[in-house]
Amino acid sequence: MKRRHLFAGMAGLAASTLLLAACGTGPSTSAAPTPTEDPSGSITFWSSLAGMDKVAEAFNASQDKIKVSFETIPNGANGGYAKLSTAITAGNGPDVATTEYPQLPQFVSNSQVIPLDGLINKAETVDKLTDETKALVQFDEKTYALPYDAAPMLMWYRKDMLAKAGVEVPKTWDEFEQAGKKLKAVAPDSYLASFNPNEVAASAGLAWQAGAKWFGTEGDSWKVGVNDEATQKVANYWQKLIDQKIVKVTQAYSDEWSLDLANSTVVGVVGANWSATGIQKRTEASGQKGQWIAAELPNWGNESGAFYGGSSFNVTKSSKNPAAAAKFVEFLTTNQDAIKARGNTGSAFLAFPGLTPVAQQAYDASYFGNDIYEVFTKAYGTITPGWQWGPNWDITNTALKDAYGKLTTGGTILGSVDTAQDATVASLKQAGLSVKE
Numbered sequence: 001m002k003r004r005h006l007f008a009g010m011a012g013l014a015a016s017t018l019l020l021a022a023c024g025t026g027p028s029t030s031a032a033p034t035p036t037e038d039p040s041g042s043i044t045f046w047s048s049l050a051g052m053d054k055v056a057e058a059f060n061a062s063q064d065k066i067k068v069s070f071e072t073i074p075n076g077a078n079g080g081y082a083k084l085s086t087a088i089t090a091g092n093g094p095d096v097a098t099t100e101y102p103q104l105p106q107f108v109s110n111s112q113v114i115p116l117d118g119l120i121n122k123a124e125t126v127d128k129l130t131d132e133t134k135a136l137v138q139f140d141e142k143t144y145a146l147p148y149d150a151a152p153m154l155m156w157y158r159k160d161m162l163a164k165a166g167v168e169v170p171k172t173w174d175e176f177e178q179a180g181k182k183l184k185a186v187a188p189d190s191y192l193a194s195f196n197p198n199e200v201a202a203s204a205g206l207a208w209q210a211g212a213k214w215f216g217t218e219g220d221s222w223k224v225g226v227n228d229e230a231t232q233k234v235a236n237y238w239q240k241l242i243d244q245k246i247v248k249v250t251q252a253y254s255d256e257w258s259l260d261l262a263n264s265t266v267v268g269v270v271g272a273n274w275s276a277t278g279i280q281k282r283t284e285a286s287g288q289k290g291q292w293i294a295a296e297l298p299n300w301g302n303e304s305g306a307f308y309g310g311s312s313f314n315v316t317k318s319s320k321n322p323a324a325a326a327k328f329v330e331f332l333t334t335n336q337d338a339i340k341a342r343g344n345t346g347s348a349f350l351a352f353p354g355l356t357p358v359a360q361q362a363y364d365a366s367y368f369g370n371d372i373y374e375v376f377t378k379a380y381g382t383i384t385p386g387w388q389w390g391p392n393w394d395i396t397n398t399a400l401k402d403a404y405g406k407l408t409t410g411g412t413i414l415g416s417v418d419t420a421q422d423a424t425v426a427s428l429k430q431a432g433l434s435v436k437e
Contacts, residue, residue: 039323040065043095048075051342058341093318095325102393115142119326145312146333147351151272152379153308158267180246193268196252197404208306215390221434235413272308276347294375305382399423
């Protein structure tokens with residue numbers, strides 16, 4: 001079932017009721033706002049993304065009918081979503097907010113964001129997106145946000161270390177394993193990549209690429225498959241790599257992980273387009289310029305890919321001026337001036353056609369040993385369809401993180417996804433949902 005049909009086909013239940021029940025009854029849905037051809041007034045904008053203050057300033061300078069006041073908030077991992085949710089519930093949230101794709105369904109389920117249909121120019125926004133990016137923000141044929149970046153999942157490698165091992169860039173996961181073995185033969189202290197317990201979204205992406213469907217609907221029930229067959233295949237594969245010491249279990253972004261990249265202990269990164277800045281920051285002092293390359297994910301025999309990360313912009317339920325807010329959301333996600341104003345914030349790959357080249361001009365990619373944007377574009381074209389995020393990502397995310405914490409003390413990846421499956425099902429049932437496994 002496509003994610004934009006998330007609520008469709010609910011026998012005996014209104015489609016929206018199924019998702020609303022995920023977090024209790026939720027606040028009542030307000031009447032659809034009336035479109036305004038030429039909105040005006042003041043709005044507020046909250047975001048944790050760097051450079052968005054400059055984008056708000058550029059919008060204000062571009063016209064005199066709408067005034068945007070910007071406020072920086074913490075990212076989701078540091079309490080940003082809790083602050084946003086509390087403010088919306090209290091009726092004093094922002095007009096426009098930033099929400100990552102896994103978390104968006106939870107805000108929809110709580111009726112904390114409103115559909116943009118009727119407020120935006122559909123032909124100039126939604127209709128120009130790919131099906132895969134539309135699926136990130138549409139539910140029950142309604143558009144609840146506009147996508148900003150669309151981050152294709154990638155591998156990053158040290159090409160000099162691949163050459164030392166006598167291997168080419170792996171095209172399949174079998175080749176990846178063989179490359180790891182050959183690397184260990186010539187560099188016993190090195191690992192081809194790391195497995196990051198604190199990056200559950202990476203696990204989701206790897207499962208997505210393999211054809212997993214962690215969440216879906218069947219009749220009037222949620223169908224949960226965090227440990228489905230495809231995920232079990234991925235879990236067993238990565239456990240094998242850990243056991244063979246081809247990959248190292250390390251917390252991403254930790255001091256240990258940073259040192260591993262700098263001293264060639266780890267010579268590959270499971271990441272996305274946005275990984276470039278972090279890799280450069282951690283390795284340039286070690287003389288690794290020109291050695292890191294981007295590559296498409298190895299696959300399971302057929303060309304396939306997944307998204308890893310990315311954010312959207314929405315209009316919250318507490319907005320007193322939704323027409324003006326929607327106008328600003330259009331600017332944020334479709335206007336080249338917004339991308340120019342934000343400047344160099346990394347190797348962005350954007351959802352709306354024509355914006356990525358603008359972002360690319362602001363980013364100096366000369367540190368890398370190949371055309372990374374060419375790789376981004378190829379990976380973006382292979383996204384496996386059919387994935388949807390569940391009604392409360394926090395449940396699954398927390399359960400997997402906690403279980404992954406035992407990987408270095410006898411735990412396994414397969415055991416972790418089984419634990420996360422049980423925790424997710426139990427929590428959704430406790431919320432009053434009908435759930436099938």
